[in-house]
Amino acid sequence: MNETYEMVLTRFENLIKKLIKDYGLSSDFDEMQQIGRIALWEAYTKYDPVKGHFPPYAKQYISGRLLQAAKKSAQHQHVVCSEAILQTTHHYEVQYLEELLLQEYVNGLSKRERLFVExxxxxxxxxxxxxxxxxxxxxxxxxxxxxxxxxxRIIAGKMNHPKV
Structure with a gap:
């Protein structure tokens, strides 16, 4: 990955906030945000491009760390999630990750080429x-x-994706 951590953090800050809100961890927002940022750093340093795309990997890593922290801090509290909330959350996460993946593809295109793609x-x-x-x-x-x-096609080849 050729982005600095600061650039990655800027791109994923909204995802961290969204996960904190979705998991109902807003009462300890600052602490959870810091845990999310640390998890993003860990994902950034451990990421292997051969194993897949960074956005889904980072999201999974951050989610895991936030849920671990929530479990530790609330040993006697129960978090209730309905199926409807989980489905809604999943829809928005997929849409967000698809947009991040699309950004990786179109970054190398000119303004007119991006217009054509869109x-x-x-x-x-x-x-x-x-x-x-x-x-x-x-x-x-x-x-x-x-x-x-x-x-x-060149970008897809670099990312080990099927031909466009």
């Missing part, structure tokens, strides 16, 4: 509509497609 690939907008909206020719949008896909 409009055509993610939103399913036809290339002709994108061309009209941006005031360029259809061939220009096809060139954005060609360069974006070439770069995405």
């Amino acid at each position: 409009c055509v690939i993610l939103q399913g907008e036809p290339q002709t509509v994108l061309a009209e909206k941006e005031g360029v020719s259809y061939q220009t949008v096809r060139s954005w497609r060609k360069t974006a896909l070439a770069k995405l």
Whole structure:
């Protein structure tokens, strides 16, 4: 990973806060936030890119440490989680992790290539509509497609993902 810990902490600070809130640990927020940051540091130092993506690894690591701390500090208290809360939490976590993973892919793309990925690939907008909206020719949008896909293939290869 070529990011400093400070950059990683900035990216994951909201996830740490969200997990603290979701697990009902807000009463000891400062302590839990520090535990989450330390867990992120441990995940950052122990991460092996060969074994998978960093965002899910970090989330799992932070979750585990927060739950361990909650268990230690509340030996006689019970935390009740309904199935609905767990399902809602899971949905938002998956969405957040997907956005982080997408950011890793599009960071190396130009502004126009990112626009192509967002409009055509993610939103399913036809290339002709994108061309009209941006005031360029259809061939220009096809060139954005060609360069974006070439770069995405290179990025996917570096991340050990299937071909795009």
